Amino acid sequence: MVEKKLGAWLDGNIIDSDKATVPILTHSMQYGSGIFEGIRAYDTGKGVSIFRLDDHIERFLNSAKIYSMKLNYGFKELREACMNLVKSNGLTYGYIRPFAFYNDARIGVSTEGKAVSVFIAAMPFGDYFGGKHDKGVSCKISSWQRINSSILPVEAKASGNYLNSIIASNEARGVGFDEAILTSSDGYVAEGPGENIFVVKDEKLITPGPGSDILMGITRDSLIKLAKSSGIEVEERAVHKEELLTADEAFFSGTAAEITHIYKVDGAVINDGLAGPVTKKLAQMYGDAARGKNEKFKEWLTFV
Numbered sequence: 136m137v138e139k140k141l142g143a144w145l146d147g148n149i150i151d152s153d154k155a156t157v158p159i160l161t162h163s164m165q166y167g168s169g170i171f172e173g174i175r176a177y178d179t180g181k182g183v184s185i186f187r188l189d190d191h192i193e194r195f196l197n198s199a200k201i202y203s204m205k206l207n208y209g210f211k212e213l214r215e216a217c218m219n220l221v222k223s224n225g226l227t228y229g230y231i232r233p234f235a236f237y238n239d240a241r242i243g244v245s246t247e248g249k250a251v252s253v254f255i256a257a258m259p260f261g262d263y264f265g266g267k268h269d270k271g272v273s274c275k276i277s278s279w280q281r282i283n284s285s286i287l288p289v290e291a292k293a294s295g296n297y298l299n300s301i302i303a304s305n306e307a308r309g310v311g312f313d314e315a316i317l318t319s320s321d322g323y324v325a326e327g328p329g330e331n332i333f334v335v336k337d338e339k340l341i342t343p344g345p346g347s348d349i350l351m352g353i354t355r356d357s358l359i360k361l362a363k364s365s366g367i368e369v370e371e372r373a374v375h376k377e378e379l380l381t382a383d384e385a386f387f388s389g390t391a392a393e394i395t396h397i398y399k400v401d402g403a404v405i406n407d408g409l410a411g412p413v414t415k416k417l418a419q420m421y422g423d424a425a426r427g428k429n430e431k432f433k434e435w436l437t438f439v
């Protein structure tokens with residue numbers, strides 16, 4: 136079978152993905168000044184649907200706003216671009232990566248007057264943890280703290296923030312763990328390098344809130360709403376590291392990670408290494424909602 140070449144959207148046109156190039160001195164490559172999104176599309180059995188597309192586009196526009204980055208495209212155009220790209224790439228499921236960047240090779244940190252481009256990629260995409268999703272992941276509490284809003288805006292999904300994620304992730308992987316967990320500036324549990332975190336204690340779902348230096352994840356928000364809809368009590372609050380070590384269950388949430396259970400944190404094994412009942416229930420509810428099997432949450436779907 137000949138594999139279909141993927142197209143990408145660049146400043147209003149769909150081009151061959153591998154023909155998209157930028158000068159090596161591009162500002163966003165030198166200084167990490169891009170902003171981006173990660174969005175999943177799912178096969179609903181009645182067509183492909185993009186999950187919470189409008190919320191992702193809104194966060195994308197807010198990330199640009201925080202950095203005074205002037206995009207040449209608004210909500211409607213970006214939304215349609217994502218839909219058209221999924222369609223023209225013939226995807227039945229996958230991942231969409233909108234990326235806005237300073238497409239300008241002039242030397243100098245200031246972004247004033249620098250050209251901004253928007254690029255969107257859309258591709259098939261499965262397990263973020265490379266086959267470990269079902270087994271779960273082991274985590275190291277990082278020696279690196281999560282950046283906080285007095286240093287960089289954590290609620291902007293900006294490329295530069297991911298250096299903090301990368302160094303924590305490298306540290307954890309370097310000593311044999313699958314993933315890192317970063318703490319906030321005041322020592323509470325914050326999030327993973329690219330995931331939010333939840334713990335379950337006495338059947339209650341607990342997750343760090345905006346005060347804990349986290350990206351306000353869209354999957355996190357979906358899970359809170361799904362949990363509440365099924366009568367699970369939810370607390371958004373500061374989480375001590377020891378609460379994580381002694382949790383009944385723990386899991387990551389994220390567009391890429393979806394719901395991935397954490398079976399070990401440092402030396403502490405959680406729920407005998409298995410995904411617990413609340414984790415499994417929420418993973419099922421999330422999968423059903425994303426695949427259009429829950430009428431109550433169908434406003435989260437955008438059919439392409």
Ligand SMILES: Cc1ncc(COP(=O)(O)O)c(C=O)c1O
Nearest residue numbers: 329330331350352353354389390
């Ligand atoms: C640092 C960080 N936290 C949390 C998340 C989860 O956010 P979402 O559920 O919107 O994908 C992500 C992924 O986008 C992330 O990069």
